[in-house]
Amino acid sequence: MxxxxxxxxxxxxxxxxxxxxxxxxxxxxxxxxxxxxxxxxxxxxxxxxxxxxxxxxxxxxxxxxxxxxxxxxxxxxxxxxxxxxxxxxxxxxxxxxxxxxxxxxxxxxxxxxxxxxxxxxxxxxxxxxxxxxxxxxxxxxxxxxxxxxINTARFAPSAAPALPGARRLVLAVGRIAPVKNYELLIAAAQRVIAVHADVDFVVAGGAHAPGMAAYLQQLQVLAAASGLAGRFQFIGPQPFAAVPALYHSAAVAVNLCGTGGMDKAVLEGFSCGLPTVVRNATFAALLAEDAPALLAVDGAADDVALLLLDALQLAVPARQALAVRLRSRVVASHxxxxxxxxxxxxxxxxxx
Structure with missing residues (x-):
């Protein structure tokens, strides 16, 4: 054909x-x-x-x-x-x-x-x-x-263990757009960092659409005004080949789009075995028994922060078992x- x-x-x-x-x-x-x-x-x-x-x-x-x-x-x-x-x-x-x-x-x-x-x-x-x-x-x-x-060979768990004492990273991958709810992520980051001073937040995505460069500036001002200067960074669009390494550098990923279609960035995080906190009820079936730990359906900042804190505090055996479950579901269905x-x-x- x-x-x-x-x-x-x-x-x-x-x-x-x-x-x-x-x-x-x-x-x-x-x-x-x-x-x-x-x-x-x-x-x-x-x-x-x-x-x-x-x-x-x-x-x-x-x-x-x-x-x-x-x-x-x-x-x-x-x-x-x-x-x-x-x-x-x-x-x-x-x-x-x-x-x-x-x-x-x-x-x-x-x-x-x-x-x-x-x-x-x-x-x-x-x-x-x-x-x-x-x-x-x-x-x-x-x-x-x-x-x-999802290219599950490219988006695979890291073979290198996290370095002891390294600062922990919460990662959001996605373009700069209001639908991504980065204001909500900034509010949740305030709450997380108040509990864990060793956590930083990074957003990887470009301001491609008209008006989004000005919107990005607004988000940067909001992060600074929220006391997150140096702790909440927008690093811009990353080459596709570099994205798996970003996931490997993170302790937790987060995607705060509301309920709607499946964002493939979430599936990439799952494929890397990374706990990924979401607000989109579309992921409930895929998360199955792990939904209570990672899904805050259309949740507020407090809800998101609590899930992020729990994910950051996962013991190694529980984290490894969760990684296997998340990845296997993506390989099978996506x-x-x-x-x-x-x-x-x-x-x-x-x-x-």
Missing amino acids: RILFITYKVDESDSLVGFVVGWLNALAAHASRVEVICLASGPAQLHPNVRVHALGTQPGAGKPAQARAFYRAALSLKVDVVFCQFSPEFVMAVAPLAKLRGWPVALWYTHRHAGLGLRIATLLADRVLTASPESFRLPTPKLRVIGHG GEQALAEKLFASLQELCA
Whole structure:
């Protein structure tokens, strides 16, 4: 089967979408060829049967220029099925050509926003794929839930034990955005540091979207005004390859998004065997018996702080057992290989 894979960017160093390279290689293990159309590309070690067509339009180029480049690339390809990752706009762009060529179209979407563009794309697509039932908000018989695709070989527990006497780190990985609730994390950090003076907090993520640089400055001012200068740091976006080492350096991870779709950063932390405190009820089933220790559903600062304190104080045997449970669940339900198999099967079904 020949697959046209449409995505934003193919670049294994990118802090936001570096994981796409792993998806492509995992899918390529099942397909005869994977043709990729993307807006931009960078360094990427790809299987021989993966070919990247970066549109290469100039920065600031308008949509007409992007559309011309897109159709030039798509018209040159011989494929059997189209997979659009992330954006409903990709479905709307390829739909006329797909209809003409008889290509079925699948959309991957995992976001709480369900605007008009998504509604149109859902009508146009033959199949919609998502990570969890909460990750796609529109009712449609086209929907299939196939899990996230976490590279569990890359995101694995550290072989090196923590250094005695080292300061303990609470880590949050995620872009700078109000949905991440970093104000709440700052308030919880105040409470944790009041109890444990040897704990520091680090946020790893970029202020990519419009207005987010100013928002980041507001958060930095808030952290300083809360008495956390030097103890609560925003270190910016990190290369994708560097993220596992960040998890390995942490004692606990935290993600304070409210209930909605599954944030893959949480699954990466779990895959590294790291206790990760969440507020998103979507993780309740995956956490199973560990939910009381790590899940404060839409909790306030006091609730989050209590869970962080308990996680920081876990005895070594309990921590090791928890790490095994968290990782095994991700490998079984959200591993990259498992996702590739389900994705390929779903695309194959469309071609039958």
